Amino acid sequence: MEQTPGQASSRPQSNDDALSDLFEHDAAGGSDGTRRGARNEDKKKRRGPKILLWTLVGILVAAVAGAGIIWWNVNQAFNDVEKIPDALPDYEGRPEPLTTDAGTPMNILLLGSDSRAPGSPSIMTDLGSRSDTMMLVHIPADRSDVQVISIMRDSWLAIPGHGEAKINAALSYGGVPLVVQTVEGLLGQRIDHVAVVDFDGFAGITDALGGVTINNDVAFTSSHKAGHQFAAGPITLNGEEALAFVRERYAFTDGDYQRVRNQQAWVKAVLDKMLTTETLTNPGKVQDIITKFSPYIGVDDTFTLQTMIDLGVSMRDVRGSNIRSFTLPTNGTGMVGDQSVVFLDTVSIAELKKHLAADTVSEYQPTGR
Missing domain, CATH: 3.30.420.590 (Nucleotidyltransferase; domain 5)
Incomplete structure (x- = not known):
């Protein structure tokens, strides 16, 4: 059937036709006098923040x-x-x-x-x-x-x-x-x-923390870790050393009293290392x-x-x-x-x-x- 001027076509528009139509409108501009391409640029600008x-x-x-x-x-x-x-x-x-x-x-x-x-x-x-x-x-x-x-x-x-x-x-x-x-x-x-x-936990906990630093107030030679010397002052202990440190009592004249103080020093060092923002x-x-x-x-x-x-x-x-x-x-x-x-x-x-x-x-x- 011949199409009269101004009459819309009843033929379904293909994808190719739609793309052609889009490009034609982009070149010719929209019915409101604004170029379609410019409007698409605006949409892209608006899509940018949404994508972000x-x-x-x-x-x-x-x-x-x-x-x-x-x-x-x-x-x-x-x-x-x-x-x-x-x-x-x-x-x-x-x-x-x-x-x-x-x-x-x-x-x-x-x-x-x-x-x-x-x-x-x-x-x-x-x-x-x-x-x-x-x-x-x-x-x-x-x-x-x-x-x-x-x-x-x-x-x-x-x-x-x-x-x-x-x-x-x-x-x-x-x-x-x-x-x-x-x-x-x-x-x-x-x-x-x-x-x-x-008691093995003293070693395991110390190693879990990557070692602990203790302020040792009495130097002594360990009876649990043969020949090991614990110097007075700040010392950094690994797990095996910490276990020997907290168990020692025979090296001290006051026995259990100093052992208790050493255990206190270990607990303090552990808490000090655990109670950090990093941890x-x-x-x-x-x-x-x-x-x-x-x-x-x-x-x-x-x-x-x-x-x-x-x-x-x-x-x-x-x-x-x-x-x-x-x-x-x-x-x-x-x-x-x-x-x-x-x-x-x-x-x-x-x-x-x-x-x-x-x-x-x-x-x-x-x-x-």
């Missing part, structure tokens, strides 16, 4: 997904840390959590043991009375510092339900829950969490540390990954200079029957209890030995 925006969104989604995978790995690593069931006792008269205007302090009981049987899957196997390290890590409500209080393993005191004995005996009598109850009775404060560290803001590093820690440590079953993350974030401003260590005051050693024991300084400890109750442990000055 979607590119950034894509990068952000990829980053979030990547971080999600890393944190999933962190969670999996934390799940490998042994959980100690029912470590925190429930008994009549147990101290209530302390609440202050600044929030709630946290008390973590740290136990160290070299009792794991070879090949045993549990850090609690045969723990018995062989816990050689006992420390209370006190973190005030305002998270301004850390107070590490060592308790001598031979401290002579009353153990609930068992009369007077060395505090170490509480592990044999009633396991971790009885140790917690004994320490709570001694200091009048609730223990919020417990961690048990295998706390690096999920990959957190995962690596937890993975390397997990074979050597057990925690109570209320200590979750979220607990750890929240605690780390709240302590982001704490540095080595904010960490203080001291030994629960004693009046020296003596004999009870055929047992060599450490007598506690009850007067100075009573003063410490007041500071714990007021959340002012940083102001406490220990006396006694």
Whole structure:
């Protein structure tokens, strides 16, 4: 059929026709007098920011997904840390959590043991009375510092339900829950969490951190690492050296007292290296540390990954200079029957209890030995 002027064609337009039409209009201009090419340039300019925006969104989604995978790995690593069931006792008269205007302090009981049987899957196997390290890590409500209080393993005191004995005996009598109850009775404060560290963990944890630097106040020759000399002053230890350092007591005239001070120095060095922005803001590093820690440590079953993350974030401003260590005051050693024991300084400890109750442990000055 012949097409009359002005009549639209009924023939479907092919792709080639459409392209031809586009180029023709680009050359001739649009019905509004604007060149089609100029309008397309405007559209390209408008598309530019959108492309950039979607590119950034894509990068952000990829980053979030990547971080999600890393944190999933962190969670999996934390799940490998042994959980100690029912470590925190429930008994009549147990101290209530302390609440202050600044929030709630946290008390973590740290136990160290070299009792794991070879090949045993549990850090609690045969723990018995062989816990050689006992420390209370006190973190005030305002998270301004850390107070590490060592308790001598031979401290002579009353153990609930068992009369007077060395505090170490509480592990044999009633396991971790009885140790917690004994320490709570001694200091009048609730223990919020417990961690048990295998002595091999001193080496593993040190290596996980790439070594630690300790200010050694007494030079000595190791009896655990034959012929090795630990110089006085700042020394950097690898894992094997750290294990020998914290276990030594025979090289010192005051035996366990200096060993406790050396263990305090190690804990301070570890906390100092862990409580850094570089570590706390690096999920990959957190995962690596937890993975390397997990074979050597057990925690109570209320200590979750979220607990750890929240605690780390709240302590982001704490540095080595904010960490203080001291030994629960004693009046020296003596004999009870055929047992060599450490007598506690009850007067100075009573003063410490007041500071714990007021959340002012940083102001406490220990006396006694």
